[in-house]
Amino acid sequence: MGFPEEVLEHVFSFITSHTDRNVVSLVCKSWYEIERWCRRRIFVGNCYAVSPAMMIRRFPEVRSVELKGKPHFADFNLVPDGWGGYFYPWICEMARAYPWLEEIKLKRMVVTDDNLELISKSFKNFKVLVLSSCEGFSTHGLAAIAANCRNLRELDLRESEVEDLSGHWLSHFPDSCTSLQSLNMSCLSSEVSFSALQRLIARSPNLKTLRLNRAVPLEKLSTLLRRAPQLVELGTGAYSAEIRPDVYANLTEAFSRCKEVKGLSGFWDVLPSYLPAIYSVCSRLTSLNLSYATIQSPDVTKIITQCPNLQSLSVLDYIEDTGLNALSLSCKDLRELRVFPSDPFVANANVSLTEQGLVAVSEGCSKLQSVLYFCRQMSNSALTTIAKNRPNLTCFRLCILEPRAPDYLTFEPLDVGFGAIVEHCKQLQRLSLSGLLTDRVFEYIGKWAKKLEMLSIAFAGDSDLGLHHVLSGCDSLRKLEIRDCPFGDKALLANVSKLETMRSLWMSSCSVSLGACKRLSQKMPRLNVEVIDEQGDLDSRPDNCHVEKLYIYRTVAGPRFDMPSFIRTMDQNPTYRS
Amino acid sequence: MNTNLTERNYLGLSDCSSVDSSNVPCISEVNKNSLNLKATELRLGLPGSQSPERDPESSLTSSEKLDEKPLFPLLPSVDGICSSSPKTVVSGHKRIFTDVMDSCSEVKGLSEGNWLFSGSGSESDPSKSVTQGKFSSNSNVNGMVSLGDQPAKGTTTNLNKVISSNSPAAKAQVVGWPPVRSFRKNILATSSKNHDEVDGKPCSGALFVKVSMDGAPYLRKVDLRGYSTYQQLSSALEKMFTCFTIGQCGSQGGPGRENLSESKLRDLLHGSGYVLTYEDKDGDWMLVGDVPWDMFIGSCKRLKIMKGSDAIGLAPRATEKSKN
Numbered sequence: 001m002g003f004p005e006e007v008l009e010h011v012f013s014f015i016t017s018h019t020d021r022n023v024v025s026l027v028c029k030s031w032y033e034i035e036r037w038c039r040r041r042i043f044v045g046n047c048y049a050v051s052p053a054m055m056i057r058r059f060p061e062v063r064s065v066e067l068k069g070k071p072h073f074a075d076f077n078l079v080p081d082g083w084g085g086y087f088y089p090w091i092c093e094m095a096r097a098y099p100w101l102e103e104i105k106l107k108r109m110v111v112t113d114d115n116l117e118l119i120s121k122s123f124k125n126f127k128v129l130v131l132s133s134c135e136g137f138s139t140h141g142l143a144a145i146a147a148n149c150r151n152l153r154e155l156d157l158r159e160s161e162v163e164d165l166s167g168h169w170l171s172h173f174p175d176s177c178t179s180l181q182s183l184n185m186s187c188l189s190s191e192v193s194f195s196a197l198q199r200l201i202a203r204s205p206n207l208k209t210l211r212l213n214r215a216v217p218l219e220k221l222s223t224l225l226r227r228a229p230q231l232v233e234l235g236t237g238a239y240s241a242e243i244r245p246d247v248y249a250n251l252t253e254a255f256s257r258c259k260e261v262k263g264l265s266g267f268w269d270v271l272p273s274y275l276p277a278i279y280s281v282c283s284r285l286t287s288l289n290l291s292y293a294t295i296q297s298p299d300v301t302k303i304i305t306q307c308p309n310l311q312s313l314s315v316l317d318y319i320e321d322t323g324l325n326a327l328s329l330s331c332k333d334l335r336e337l338r339v340f341p342s343d344p345f346v347a348n349a350n351v352s353l354t355e356q357g358l359v360a361v362s363e364g365c366s367k368l369q370s371v372l373y374f375c376r377q378m379s380n381s382a383l384t385t386i387a388k389n390r391p392n393l394t395c396f397r398l399c400i401l402e403p404r405a406p407d408y409l410t411f412e413p414l415d416v417g418f419g420a421i422v423e424h425c426k427q428l429q430r431l432s433l434s435g436l437l438t439d440r441v442f443e444y445i446g447k448w449a450k451k452l453e454m455l456s457i458a459f460a461g462d463s464d465l466g467l468h469h470v471l472s473g474c475d476s477l478r479k480l481e482i483r484d485c486p487f488g489d490k491a492l493l494a495n496v497s498k499l500e501t502m503r504s505l506w507m508s509s510c511s512v513s514l515g516a517c518k519r520l521s522q523k524m525p526r527l528n529v530e531v532i533d534e535q536g537d538l539d540s541r542p543d544n545c546h547v548e549k550l551y552i553y554r555t556v557a558g559p560r561f562d563m564p565s566f567i568r569t570m571d572q573n574p575t576y577r578s
Numbered sequence: 579m580n581t582n583l584t585e586r587n588y589l590g591l592s593d594c595s596s597v598d599s600s601n602v603p604c605i606s607e608v609n610k611n612s613l614n615l616k617a618t619e620l621r622l623g624l625p626g627s628q629s630p631e632r633d634p635e636s637s638l639t640s641s642e643k644l645d646e647k648p649l650f651p652l653l654p655s656v657d658g659i660c661s662s663s664p665k666t667v668v669s670g671h672k673r674i675f676t677d678v679m680d681s682c683s684e685v686k687g688l689s690e691g692n693w694l695f696s697g698s699g700s701e702s703d704p705s706k707s708v709t710q711g712k713f714s715s716n717s718n719v720n721g722m723v724s725l726g727d728q729p730a731k732g733t734t735t736n737l738n739k740v741i742s743s744n745s746p747a748a749k750a751q752v753v754g755w756p757p758v759r760s761f762r763k764n765i766l767a768t769s770s771k772n773h774d775e776v777d778g779k780p781c782s783g784a785l786f787v788k789v790s791m792d793g794a795p796y797l798r799k800v801d802l803r804g805y806s807t808y809q810q811l812s813s814a815l816e817k818m819f820t821c822f823t824i825g826q827c828g829s830q831g832g833p834g835r836e837n838l839s840e841s842k843l844r845d846l847l848h849g850s851g852y853v854l855t856y857e858d859k860d861g862d863w864m865l866v867g868d869v870p871w872d873m874f875i876g877s878c879k880r881l882k883i884m885k886g887s888d889a890i891g892l893a894p895r896a897t898e899k900s901k902n
Contacts, residue, residue, distance in 0.1 A: 076754035081799050159761070161786060187761075291762070344756045344763065345810075374756065401756050432757075458755065483754070534818075 009038045018043045037061060044068070045503050047085060047109065048528065051557040052093040063102045064128070065094065069109035071506045071551055072456075073481055075133065078508055078549070080534060082564040085109045087134075089562075095122035103128035110134070116141030120148035127179075128154040138163035139190065146172035154182040154209075167192035167215070173200050182209035186235050186266065191215040202227045208260075211235030214268045219247050222254035229257045236266030239293070243273055251277040265289035272299045282306035286333075289314040291340050297323045297351075305330040311367075312336040317353040317374060324357030328364025336370040337361055344374070344401060355382040362389040370395040377408040378435055383417025387424040396421055397432035403459040403484075406436040413437055419444030422452070429476075432456040442466035446473020454479040467491035471498045481506040489516035496523050504553040508532075512550055515543030520552070521570030528555050529570040530563070538568050753817055760801040785875060791819050791883035792852070802875040808867050815854065819883060856881050 003011075012035055015021055025035040041064040044050060055062075069085025087109045094101060101123045111134050119126065126149045131137075139162060145155065146169055167190040173180075180200065185192070192215070201207060207228050216224075216237030225231070241247055251274065255261075261281045270293040285307045290300060291314040300315060301323045310331040317339055319327070327334065339357070343350045355378045362368060368390050378400050387393075407414055414435040422428060422445050431452055433441065437460035445452070446469035453476050461467070467487040470480065472495060480502065488511035492499075499505060499520075514531065521529040531538065532549035559569040785802040798818050805811045854866040858877040866874065866881070 073754065075759050076757045077760070077801075077804075078754045159759070340762060341756065341758060344758050374758075399756050403752065403755060456757075458757075 005034055008034050012038055016041070040064060041103075042066065046553050046555075047090070048557060048560050049503070049553060049555045052090045054557065056093055056097040060097070061100075062098055063100060064105070065090070065098075065101065065103070066105040066107075067109060068107040071481065071504060072108075072479070073483065073506055073508070074108055078483065080532065080564075080566065083532075083567065084560065084562050086562055087111045087115050091115045091118050091122075095119075099123065100125055102126060103130075105130040105132070106134050107132040108134065110136040111141070112136050113138055113141035113144070117144040117148075120144045123149075125151060127151055130154065130156040130158070131160045132156070133159045133161075135161040139165045139167070139169040139188070143169035143172040146170065146177075147174065150174075150177065151179050152177065153179055153206075155180070156182060156184040156209075157187050158184055160187050162188055164188050164190045166190055170200065171196040175199075175203070178203045178205065180204040181206045182233075183207070184209065184211040184235070185213050186211040188213045189215060194220055198223060198227065204228075205230070207231065209233040211265060212237040214238050214266075217241065218251070218274065219244075222247075222250040225254035225258060230260055231258055232260050233263040233287075234258070234261055234265070235289075236264070236268075238269045239267045239274060240269045240271035241274065243271070248274060248277060252280070256280040259284075261285070263287035263289075267293040270295050270299075272296075275299060275303060278303070279306055283308065285310055287312040291316055291338065294318065294342065301326045307331060309333055314338040314340070316340050316342045317351045318342055319357070320352045321354055321357040321360070322352075324353075325360045328360045332365060333367060334361070334365040335367050337365075337368065338372040339374055340372075341374040341399075341401060347376075347402065349376050355379060358382070359385050359389075362386040366390075367392070369393055372397045372399075374399045374401060376401050377405070378414060378417070379407045379409045380412065380414055380417035380420075381409070383414065384420040387417075387420040391424045392427065393421070393425040394427050395430040396425065396428060397430065397456070398434055399432065400434040403434070404436045405434075413441070415441040415444065419448070422448040427451055430454045433460055434458060436460075438462050439466040439469070442469040446470055449473070450475050452476055455481070457482045457485055459484045461485045461487060464488050464491040468494060471495035477501075478503045480504075482508070482510060484509040486511055489513050492516060492520060493523075496520060499527055499552055500524060500554050502554065504551065506549075506551050508549040510550070511546055513544050514538070514541055514547055517547060517550060517570045518543065521572050525572050526554055526556065527552055528559055530567055531570060532567045534566045536566065538566075753814070760804040763801075763804045787856075787878055787880045789815060789818070789881040789883065792885050792888070794819060794883075800881070802878060807871060808874075811866075812854070815881075815883070852883050853886050854881060855884050 008031070012021075012024060015024060018041070021035065021039060025032045036058050037060065039059045040062060042055060042059055042062050043066045044055065045068050047067045047069050055065075067087070067090060069087075070079050070083060073079055074083070085108060087106060095118050099122070102125050104119060104126075105128070109131075111131060116137055119129065121144075129145060129149075129152070134157075137160075142155075142157075142162070145152065152173075167188070170185075170192040173196075177200075181204070190213075192213075194216070197216070201210070201224055208231060210224075210228060210231055210233070212221075212224075212235055214237050218237065218239055218241040221236060225234075255278055258281055262284055264278065264281070264285060264287070267290055272295055275295070282303060283306065286309055288304070288307060288310060290303070293300075294316065296318055297320040300319045304310065304313065304323070304327050308330060311333050312335060313327065313331070315323075315338070319339065324339075327337075339353070353375055355375060358371070358373050358375070359382050362385070369392055371393065372395075375398075378398065383398075406412060407417070415438055418431075418433060418437070418441050422431070426448075428449055429451055431445070431449065431454070433456065439462045442461060442465070445455070449455075452474050455470065455474070455477065457480075464487055466485070467482070468491040470477070471491060477498075482505075485507075487507065492512060493516060517529050517531050521527065530551045530553075531547045532551065533541075533547055535548070559572075563569070786799045787802055789798045789800055800811070800814060800818075802811070805814065855863050856866050856874070856878045857863055857880050859879060863882070866878075868874075869877075
C-alpha cells in the first residue's frame with residue numbers, strides 16, 4: 001500500500017475483468033479512488049440498477065460502456081412493448097461526460113435514430129457499436145453512424161429489429177473510411193448498394209468479420225470474397241442461385257482463397273448443390289452456424305464431417321440423430337452445440353431427432369460445455385447418461401417442445417434426470433428446464449447447483465416449496481426467470497434478502513399476489529418490485545389478486561419513471577395509497 | 579388408419595395463468611390417444627393421399643414415437659410447407675374434427691369468441707371456414723372438401739373456443755413457447771417460399787407491425803413472421819387484448835374464393851363485435867382474411883381492431899381490390 005499511485009495504476013491496468021476490478025476497488029479507500037479514475041470499461045447488467053449520473057460520477061474516464069436493458073424473456077414476446085430499456089438517458093449524459101468514449105455495446109435496449117446520430121457526433125474517437133437484440137432505430141440512424149464515425153472499427157447489429165427503410169445507409173461510409181474490422185448487418189432485409197459494399201470491403205484491409213444479409217445474392221459473393229481474403233468470420237447472404245457452373249466455379253475458387261476463415265454463418269435458403277464450394281475452408285472452421293439452413297441430414301453431415309476443428313455448431317434439427325452421431329465422431333473439439341427446431345409448432349416430429357442425438361454428442365465430444373437443444377422427447381436415463389458423460393457442462397438448456405412432457409419411456413417427471421445434471425455438472429452456470437417437473441427437481445437444484453448463475457423455469461413445479469429450494473439453495477444465482485409455475489407469495493417472502501443478491505427475478509403467469517408484491521417492496525427498499533398488468537386499473541385491484549407479470553431487481557437508483565401505465569413499481573412507503 | 583378418437587383433456591395452455599395440476603391428463607389416457615394425433619394432423623391434399631415428399635419409412639420407426647404425447651398444440655403446417663417439408667409424418671388422411679366437436683363441452687373459461695376473419699370463400703358455415711382459414715393458399719379444393727365431410731357441430735362460438743383451447747388440431751399457441759425468437763419461427767415458411775419465388779425479394783427477419791384497438795389505451799406490436807396462418811395471428815391478438823370484449827365476425831377463409839358477399843359480412847358484423855383490419859401498402863384499410871396469408875403479410879403495414887359497425891364499409895373495397 002506504500003506504492004505511489006502511478007505504480008498501482010499501472011498494476012491495475014492488467015486487471016481487466018469486471019469482477020476483479022470491483023474487488024480491487026473494495027480493498028481500501030485509496031485503491032477505490034485510484035481504481036475509479038483508471039477504470040476504462042464499464043458493464044451494467046441491468047440499465048435500471050444504476051443511473052447514468054452515478055456511473056459518470058464514479059468513473060470519469062471511461063472508454064467503453066456495455067448496457068443491458070430488457071429481461072431475457074423479452075426475446076419471446078413476454079415483455080410488453082413500451083416496457084422500457086431506453087438508451088436515451090444514457091447517451092444524453094455520456095455525450096456530455098465522455099468525449100473520449102470509444103465503445104458502446106447494448107443488449108435489448110431501445111435505441112432511436114436520434115440516439116445514433118448523437119453517438120456519431122459526440123465521440124471523436126468512436127470505434128465500436130454493438131446493438132444486440134435492440135430496437136427502435138432505422139437505417140437512417142445507421143447512415144449517421146456510417147457517415148460521421150471516422151474511425152469506426154466495428155458495427156454489429158446482431159439480431160436487432162431495425163426499421164429497414166432502404167439499403168442506402170451503407171453508401172454513407174466515406175471513401176476515407178478504411179478502419180472497418182467488423183460489420184454485421186445480417187438482421188437487415190433491404191438490399192444495400194452492391195458497388196458501395198464492394199468498395200467498402202476493398203478499402204478495409206483490416207476487415208476480419210463480415211456478416212452479410214440475406215439480400216446479398218450468392219452470385220456476387222465471390223466478388224466480395226476476392227476483395228477480402230483476410231476474412232476470419234464470414235456470414236453469407238442467401239445461399240442459392242440458379243445452378244450455373246461459372247457461379248459455382250467462382251464461388252469455389254473464392255472460398256479456397258480464404259485461408260483465414262474460421263467461422264461461417266448465414267446460409268439462408270441453401271441450395272445443396274452449392275454447398276461443396278465451402279469444403280475447402282471446412283478443415284479450418286472452428287465455428288459454423290447453419291441454423292437457417294433447411295438442408296437435410298445427409299448434406300449437413302457431409303459438411304460437419306469435414307470440420308475436425310469445429311468448436312461451435314448451430315444447426316436445425318434436420319441434422320437428426322444420425323447427423324449428431326456423425327458429429328460426435330468427427331468433431332472431437334466441440335465445445336458448444338445448439339440445435340434449433342425447424343417446425344416448432346407441430347406436435348409430431350417432422351424429423352428424426354430425439355434425445356439419442358444429444359446422448360451421442362455427450363459421449364463423443366469430451367470438451368462439450370454448452371448445450372442448447374430443442375427436441376420432442378427426453379428421458380431420465382438419457383439425462384443421467386449425459387450428466388455422467390459430461391460433468392464439465394457449464395450451460396445446459398433443454399427445451400422439450402411440449403410443455404410438461406414426461407419421460408417418454410417411464411412417464412415419470414424428469415426430476416431425476418435434471419437432478420443428475422446438477423449433481424454431476426458441478427460447474428454448471430446456466431440451466432433451462434423443460435418437461436414434466438415437480439418440486440423435487442428444485443430440491444436437487446437447490447442442493448447441488450451451487451455455481452448456477454442463471455435459471456429458466458417454465459411450466460414446472462407443484463408449490464412454493466419449489467421456488468423456496470432454489471432461492472435458499474443456489475448460492476451463486478444471479479438471474480431467475482420463471483413462467484407459468486405455481487409459485488406464490490410464501491417462497492418470495494421467505495427469501496427476501498436473497499433477492500438483493502441477485503440481478504433480477506422475472507415471474508409471469510405464476511401465483512404471486514399484489515399484496516405480496518407490496519409487502520416485498522416495503523421490506524426491501526433497494527429492490528424495485530415492478531408489477532406488469534395489462535388489464536389495467538391496478539389501483540383498484542384487491543391485494544389477493546394474482547399479478548400477471550412481476551419483475552424484481554436490485555437497484556441503487558430508486559424506482560424508475562419511464563414506464564407505461566400498465567407497469568407499476570410497488571410503493572416502498574409503509575403507508576401506501578389504496 | 580386409426581379413427582377411434584376419444585376425448586382428450588387438454589391442458590388449458592392457451593389461457594394459462596396459473597398451473598392447475600388437475601389439468602394434467604393421466605398418462606395412460608394420453609398414451610392410448612397418441613395415435614389419434616396422426617389422424618387429426620392437418621394435411622393438404624386429397625384425403626387418403628400422401629404428399630410425394632413424405633417418407634413413410636421415416637415416421638413411427640420406433641415404438642416410442644407412437645407414444646408421443648399429443649399434449650402439444652398441433653398446428654397445421656404453414657403455407658406451402660407441406661409441399662416442401664422434407665420428412666413429415668405419414669398421414670395422408672383427412673382431418674377429423676370429431677374430437678374437436680365433442681370436446682366443445684369441455685371448454686372452460688375462455689374469452690368470449692375469437693377473432694374470425696372475414697375472408698374470401700363462399701362457404702355458408704362460418705365454423706367450417708374458420709378452419710379452412712388455416713389452410714395455405716396452396717391447398718386444393720379437395721382438401722377442403724375433406725374438411726367438409728365432418729360438419730362442424732355447435733355454434734361458431736363454441737368452435738372458436740374449442741379451436742383456441744381444446745382442439746388438438748388448432749390449439750392456440752402459448753405465448754412465448756417454445757422459446758424461439760421470432761426470426762427463427764418461420765424458417766420453414768420463408769425458406770420454402772423463397773424456393774418457389776421467381777421474382778420476389780428474399781424476406782428475412784421480423785416483420786413487426788403495430789396493432790391498435792378501438793378503446794384500448796396502448797399499442798402493441800406483433801411480428802407477422804411469427805405466424806403462418808390467420809388463426810395463429812387471431813389467437814395471439816386475442817390474448818393481447820383479452821380485457822376488451824371480443825365479438826366475432828364471419829370467417830370465410832379459403833384461397834381462391836375471394837369474394838365475400840357484402841350482405842353476408844354485414845350479417846356477421848351485426849352484433850357490433852370487433853373485426854380485425856389492416857392498412858395496406860396503398861394506405862387503404864382492409865378486412866383481414868381476404869387474401870392468402872403470404873399476400874397479407876406482404877402488404878400489411880399495420881393492424882387495427884375496429885368495432886364491427888365501423889368496418890362494414892370495408893368489405894366491398896376489399897372485395898374489389900382482390901379482383902384487381
